Amino acid sequence: MPRHGGHGPMKSTEKAKDFGGTMKQLIHYISVYKIGIFFVAVFAIGSTVFSILGPKILGKATTEIFNGLISKISGGDGIDFGKIGKILIALLCLYAVSALLSFLQGFIMTGISQKMTYRMRKEISEKINRLPVKYFDKTTHGEVLSRVTNDVDTLSQSLNQSATQLITSVTTLIGVLVMMLSISPLMTVVALLILPISMILVSTIVKHSQKFFKSQQEYLGHINGQVEEVYGGHNIVKAFNKEKDVIRTFDETNEILYQSAWKSQFLSGMMMPIMQFVGNLGYVGVSILGGYLAIRKTIEVGDIQSFIQYVRSFTQPIQQVAQVANMLQSTAAASERVFEFLGEEEEDQVVEHPVSVEGLEGNVTFDHVQFGYNPDHVIIHDFSAEVHQGQKIAIVGPTGAGKTTMIKLLMRFYDVNKGAILVDGHNVRDFNRSELREMFGMVLQDTWLFNGTIEDNIRYGKLDATHEEVVAAAKAAHVHRFVQTLPNGYQMELNEEASNVSQGQKQLLTIARAILADPKILILDEATSSVDTRTEVQIQKAMDNLMKGRTSFVIAHRLSTIRDADLILVMKDGDIIEQGRHEELLAKGGFYAELYNSQFESASSCA
Structure with missing residues (x-):
């Protein structure tokens, strides 16, 4: 930096x-x-x-x-x-x-x-x-x-x-x-x-x-x-x-x-x-x-x-x-x-009578959510969805549809303009912000690794984790074998930009970090966009095991990766225009089918 x-x-x-x-x-x-x-x-x-x-x-x-x-x-x-x-x-x-x-x-x-x-x-x-x-x-x-x-x-x-x-x-x-x-x-x-x-x-x-x-x-x-x-x-x-x-x-x-x-x-x-x-x-x-x-x-x-x-x-x-x-x-x-700078408006870190995160299961409700980064330009007009504990929810749509914005609202990086987001029936505004975010594990398409050892970067998800737990998380993310081939293994120092490992390897390390954190709700935003097809399949298997019994939100452009999702939300221009399972949406022949077929045709032509 x-x-x-x-x-x-x-x-x-x-x-x-x-x-x-x-x-x-x-x-x-x-x-x-x-x-x-x-x-x-x-x-x-x-x-x-x-x-x-x-x-x-x-x-x-x-x-x-x-x-x-x-x-x-x-x-x-x-x-x-x-x-x-x-x-x-x-x-x-x-x-x-x-x-x-x-x-x-x-x-x-x-x-x-x-x-x-x-x-x-x-x-x-x-x-x-x-x-x-x-x-x-x-x-x-x-x-x-x-x-x-x-x-x-x-x-x-x-x-x-x-x-x-x-x-x-x-x-x-x-x-x-x-x-x-x-x-x-x-x-x-x-x-x-x-x-x-x-x-x-x-x-x-x-x-x-x-x-x-x-x-x-x-x-x-x-x-x-x-x-x-x-x-x-x-x-x-x-x-x-x-x-x-x-x-x-x-x-x-x-x-x-x-x-x-x-x-x-x-x-x-x-x-x-x-x-x-x-x-x-x-x-x-x-x-x-x-x-x-x-x-x-x-x-x-x-x-x-x-x-x-x-x-x-x-x-x-x-x-x-x-x-x-x-x-x-x-x-x-x-x-x-x-x-x-010191007088800039801050986030509300705590509330007067906060809801405890203990015992929550991970049910999420989006209740007529409306939001715009600029009040004069609303990008999410009326978003509603019911997500049950343990479900794998895929959010798909073209660029700018509002997919990542919904995740930012869920974690209260931003607050909704109208409507509400509920976790197990409690408005996210009723949680202390830091405790709310403890429930989530995130893997973003923009990887972030700091200057330090590989083990320290993985342990960032759980600072008191043992070496054995770090290795177990790395194995679950299919990154353990790669780390063993590096000089000094888990003790290898990453430089400031982590340029001494590839983009795909950086993504694998951030996935290992999320696995170690063991969150109640998992968020994957284009988590496999930077890896090859073979590694993608391995990660999908690891993610399937990780997501069992845990509410998961998956944002992906590769629709082939979310065919087994319990619910697919199709977004366009800030609204959910279709929702259902993969087979149901294909059978409808709507916008999702159009997106899926266009990717399939692109893949066939490239092959």
């Missing part, structure tokens, strides 16, 4: 649709870590305050050196190195404490962000299992993967940086402003003149970059979905020589992503040099005014040095606030996508 990550320089910086609402939701989500966040804030503020005091103390050392030199020239004692040493030791201790507090807040904040990431991924994983099938019918796998990887990573990284940076930036702004005013209110006014210019430039850049950020994230999702889709069907692409078409489509999407990405990153990158240029203008103004005030003895020489450092420290948090604003947009956009 393709894996998508968000670890590169490209980050999801799409603008959130509801920034305020999403941030409130995020704050509520992380409120469980409020104690840790409180200490992060305390340590961040403490570290910043101790750091802010540094330039003022260093300025006193500069003033002491300057006064000492003047004193030496005037014939005095000169520089007092002892006093300067005490000042520098105090400064060193101050910076050491600041560094320690910074380390502590970083350590705690990293832990909080990773715990939140762990919790969020866990909730997404659990959410996936509670979502209805219809969600995945309308959402690409790449989109879902993007929520788990790109969005959660972006949220973790941006939150880790923006939370502490916002605290330190605001504290620095306030602290530096206080220190600047304590040195010279006039110089502070001059320094603050750079603020309006900075804010105008930053807001202009952010405004123009947002549309490119939005496009960047949108097409990043398209790229993810396309890669997942193409490499999932790589063999089909090669079989139809569509490599050039795939590359062309990818290049077109990649080009749009490239254009939006470089423009957004370029505009964001312009912030720093522009802010530095504006900051340098402030330094020039402060230096000229500071020299003038020092000549007039209004301030000391060391204060000029301290003030220039504070001006530099004052512009830096403005830059950081601009970056935080960008990161918060990124945080909000990623959060919004994750919360949207």
Whole structure:
């Protein structure tokens, strides 16, 4: 399975649709870590305050050196190195404490962000299992993967940086402003003149970059979905020589992503040099005014040095606030996508007074079922049938008649629009969904095997099964002899696509899995469509033994495989148009007879 990550320089910086609402939701989500966040804030503020005091103390050392030199020239004692040493030791201790507090807040904040990431991924994983099938019918796998990887990573990284940076930036702004005013209110006014210019430039850049950020994230999702889709069907692409078409489509999407990405990153990158240029203008103004005030003895020489450092420290948090604003947009956009996913409508997993599956026999009733994937387009109009325990029911009909849809309704992958489906007289809606599905064993035409040993794949139907039970199920599915010929036998590892076994062999393994699960109701959807005729006969014999005493639904296009069915339901355009046994339906000479004879004639002509 393709894996998508968000670890590169490209980050999801799409603008959130509801920034305020999403941030409130995020704050509520992380409120469980409020104690840790409180200490992060305390340590961040403490570290910043101790750091802010540094330039003022260093300025006193500069003033002491300057006064000492003047004193030496005037014939005095000169520089007092002892006093300067005490000042520098105090400064060193101050910076050491600041560094320690910074380390502590970083350590705690990293832990909080990773715990939140762990919790969020866990909730997404659990959410996936509670979502209805219809969600995945309308959402690409790449989109879902993007929520788990790109969005959660972006949220973790941006939150880790923006939370502490916002605290330190605001504290620095306030602290530096206080220190600047304590040195010279006039110089502070001059320094603050750079603020309006900075804010105008930053807001202009952010405004123009947002549309490119939005496009960047949108097409990043398209790229993810396309890669997942193409490499999932790589063999089909090669079989139809569509490599050039795939590359062309990818290049077109990649080009749009490239254009939006470089423009957004370029505009964001312009912030720093522009802010530095504006900051340098402030330094020039402060230096000229500071020299003038020092000549007039209004301030000391060391204060000029301290003030220039504070001006530099004052512009830096403005830059950081601009970056935080960008990161918060990124945080909000990623959060919004994750919360949207977590807020998707779920299947009703449990009911208030559930019917127990214990003791049920497997009688199934379809009572005037009506259904459509889209309410405006009904595909099953009026489906009714009585199925008794132990019967083998075959559902046949042309493609699109609604055969597989009926099975999806029976297992509550979807709920009927009208009518009801009953198991032993109980509406399927009255069962807990997971318990209802425990009654069913399924073998689908689309086989699914995971990365693991053959034995583990068969045991998926019954996790506590012994090796002997696994082998017995494999023998019943006529796959045991094949497994013995493989390297390592039942311990052979299947790769991610199970491409190291044939399609027919994969189907046999899924049948063994269903046999091991020993369900009350068996569903076979084109279960023998991918095997040869000889293997098909063997499977049919095994299935006949398996289906004895068990209600079974068989969907098949090969009508020769269901001639011994107790009841054949013939579907067309969502309705049952004929029902009965094989011989009865042939004698009627209706739609079933037409289907059967057309297959017989096709087989004869092929022979």
